[in-house]
Amino acid sequence: MHQVIIIGTSPLAIVESIYLRKKGKSILNIDDKKVPGGAWVTVKYPDIPEVEIGCHVWSYNRKTYDWLEEFFQMNLGVHESQPKIIYKNKFIPYDLKANVLSVKAIIQNSLKFNFEFLKSIRSKPDIRFSLLPAKYKYPIKGAKDIHFNVKRLIEKNQLELLMDNLVEVVKVVKNGGQLILEGGKVVPFCEELVLTSLSRIKRFEFEDGSSYAPTYREVNYIHRHLIIKGNIRKRFSYLRLMNDKVIHRISDMTSQVKGELPDGQLLICVGLFEESYNSMSEREQEDYILSNMKQHKLVSPDATVLNSDSNVFPSFYTPSKAFEEITRRSNSKIRFLRSTDFVYSFYNQLQRYSSLLD
Ligand SMILES: Cc1cc2nc3c(=O)[nH]c(=O)nc-3n(C[C@H](O)[C@H](O)[C@H](O)COP(=O)(O)OP(=O)(O)OC[C@H]3O[C@@H](n4cnc5c(N)ncnc54)[C@H](O)[C@@H]3O)c2cc1C
Structure with a gap:
């Protein structure tokens, strides 16, 4: 039996696993996906083996950037063009x-x-x-770098993972707890269960006989990747659109796949609102995205879409009031790692994780 079980295999869940392992604990990470990495995975598109799954931006925190760079052994680059918000056609620094x-x-x-x-x-x-906008950083090859290093760390630290298994129910018992997986298999732990903000458990059952079923905020993150023939007119990395009914984010991922695309082609990723995605045809989405990018003078007027593909990533956010309720009722046998923001989730653990660099 493992002392600690961690739900998920996101970079945070993997670092927590390494940290506890170095403290001598026996750990198991369980994830319902087939591939480790959580939200930081890649998709194949169309002939490029690894493309970042969606538009991402990392919040600014210099100390955490340094730690991430050193621990994950990956190079972070300052965005050539800093992330921006588009509000009423004005480009405003994201900062x-x-x-x-x-x-x-x-x-x-x-x-x-x-x-x-x-x-x-x-x-x-x-x-x-800050009077001057802070310099936001991101891995040079995007989520591909993160995903590569997560897999490297899993191997190097010989972490034990149980993939492709959904935990449905958590039962807290006197000496630990039991996880009931989809299909009925029971996996016990004898000390602690670690959850993140994006862990989704149908029902918790506590020692006093009470139970709790959190209501999750469900978000389907939908992204369309497009190969565009044309040139960039206005450099951009990550744009957050504030007044658009169809598009909420646009990222230029061309530099992440340098050498993998012919000259004159761009790899663009666009976050779409679910309602618009469901009500528009693929062609309508492509046309809308291209005309929006031309309207904002992001690409040359002669730009055309060569092909595109979309993916849907369902996510379930635990309401923060549920954290305290579950921790209290489980007599602290269940612990949460807050994780809605990548950089800040590591910042919150930096004091604990600093020993991992020794
Ligand atoms: C689509 C998406 C986009 C994001 N974009 C950004 C961004 O741009 N910038 C930023 O700073 N942060 C972003 N975040 C948040 C950031 O990814 C998280 O901080 C980070 O991934 C922490 O990981 P996590 O373990 O909480 O969640 P995740 O990375 O989602 O990993 C959780 C994993 O656990 C699995 N899982 C959940 N419940 C169960 C269960 N019951 N049984 C088995 N497996 C389970 C999930 O399927 C998933 O694989 C994003 C998150 C998502 C989901």
Whole structure:
């Protein structure tokens, strides 16, 4: 029997596994997907073996960037063109969002006399102000680099994984707990179960006979990759569109697949709203995306779509009030790692994980 079970094989779940293993614990990671990596996986498209599955951006935190670079042994590059928000046809530095949200949080918490929050501002990575936009970084080859290094670390640390198995029910018992998998198989643990914000468990059953079924926020992340023949007019890396009913994000992934595409072709990834995706044909989506990119002067007027493909990644977010409820009712046998933001989720564990660099 394992001492600790971790749900998922995302980079965070894998680093937690390595950390606990170095503390002498026996660990098992369980994931319902066939391939480890969680949201940081790649898709084959069309002749390129590994293309990042969707549009991603990493929040800014210099200390965490340094740690990630050293621990994962991957090169992070400063985006040639920094991430931006498109609001009413204006290109605004993405970093401004951090300033605006920081001011909003401080005002809201001051009005509520939340001194705890105000005292802990220095330890909150998302509360920051900068006159000049911070320099956002990302792995040079995107999720391909992350995925490669996750697989390398699994092998190097000989981690034990149980893939392609969905955990449906968690039962907390006197000396640990039991996980009931889809199909009925039971996997026990004797110390702790570690979940992340994106773990989805149908039902928890506790020692006192009570049970709890969280209501998850379900989001289907839909992305369309396009090979476009044409030239970039305005350099961009990651764009967040604020006033569009069809597109919410656009990323230029051409540099991630350098050498794998003929000259004059671009690899663009576009995040689409589910409703629009379901109501438009593939051709309509391609036409809409291309005309939107031309309207924002991102690509040359003669640009054409050579081909495109889409993927859907369903995600289930645990409501934060459920974290405390589940941890309390399980007598701390269930622990959560908050993980809705990649960089901040590592920042929160940086003190613990710093020993992994020794
Ligand atoms: C589609 C998507 C896009 C994202 N984009 C960004 C971004 O641009 N920038 C950013 O900073 N952060 C982003 N995030 C958040 C970031 O990916 C997470 O911080 C990080 O991946 C942490 O991993 P996680 O384990 O919580 O979730 P995931 O990476 O989703 O991994 C969880 C894994 O556990 C599996 N799983 C869940 N429940 C069970 C179960 N009951 N039984 C078995 N397996 C289970 C899932 O299928 C999945 O494979 C994104 C997340 C998603 C899902």
